[in-house]
Structures are given as C-alpha cells and as structure tokens.
Amino acid sequence: GQQLNQSPQSMFIQEGEDVSMNCTSSSIFNTWLWYKQDPGEGPVLLIALYKAGELTSNGRLTAQFGITRKDSFLNISASIPSDVGIYFCAGLYYTGNQFYFGTGTSLTVIP
C-alpha cells in the first residue's frame, strides 16, 4: 500500500525539549491528520487539518497544513515523559475515500 514519507523515523530527546516531525507526499492532499499510538493500543487522533496553510494547536501540540498541500508538520513543545509513543501522519487525497498513513516517528523522552 501507499505510504507517506515521514521523518525522522525516531527521536530521542531530553524532557523539556521541543520536538518537530514532518510528512511529505508527492501528491496533493486535502486533509491531514496526526495520530499518536501508545504501546499495545490503537492510534488516537491529535490534530486534524482541513485547509492549506492552516495552523492548529492542541495544548502543547501544533500542526500545520503546508501551503503546497503536499506536506504537514507536527511540533511538540516542552516534551514530557508521557509524550513517548509513535506519531503517525495521515493524508487524504481530494478525490479519495481513504487515508494514507506515514511510516511513523518513534519518540522517546528521557527524564
């Protein structure tokens, strides 16, 4: 199946640091979603983006829908231990009926 390019693949950071990850696609999307997956559980939606250029925050999380419609980034400020997990982006083509998921970014926060 088709997947988005998500980077970095993994991150090891100190508690309190900021985190940035991104997703890119060769095709135009009209919706971007960011999910977090804790071990042994299904992904949970963090932020949804529906418009090019849109910048949306959810607490310490901020995500942006790229102007070109081919990319999106997620920032986490002042990381804490419970931020540990795998973060996935997901994109929907404007003519599509299913989301394509990124390969995930594994985040480890060192206390």
Add this chain to the structure above:
Amino acid sequence: GAGVSQSPSNKVTEKGKDVELRCDPISGHTALYWYRQSLGQGLEFLIYFQGNSAPDKSGLPSDRFSAERTGGSVSTLTIQRTQQEDSAVYLCASSLAGGGNEQFFGPGTRLTVL
C-alpha cells in the same frame, strides 16, 4: 464501551491454519477500515466498507485475505492458510462516514503465526 472493540486481543496460530479477527465499530458509524501494522512499521490499508456500497478491497495483499461486514456493523477479517509473514497487529477503525471524517481505532489484534 463506546469505542471500537476488537477480538481477540492476541492470537497465536500455526502456519497453514485459518484465523478470524473481529471488529465491533462505534454504533452509528457507517465506515469501517482494516489496517495491518507490522513491527515498527506504519499502517497498511487493507479494506474499507462504507454503508451498503461495495467494499474497497484494493489493499488486501493476497486472495488468502477476505473480510465481510454483516448488517452494516460487525466486521470479520479472515486470513486463510496463514503464513509467518502474516504476523502483525491488525487494526480496525470506524468513522461516521467515509472520506475525511476522523477514524477511531480499536486496540488491535496481535497475530502471531508460528
């Protein structure tokens, strides 16, 4: 509960056996998706059901994989003659409708083929 549920949570089977994985979507959600997640990998789309429309089976990796959704609610993913490479976590998600609606995921079924 009000979320998506899946059963069993873990399944260990021998190579060549058939397995059935079950998904109970959120009540009222018309769209249902199955994904496969191999160790350390992203989510691989398998199949999508939307209401009474014909399912989108474009992600099924082989004819050993099939899925059905009875009465527009519960779905069963069947893998026949399992192979070791089928070992993965199988995730189910549902949404109010298809397209850009948020998908709510179940906890997954971890399948191990010995």
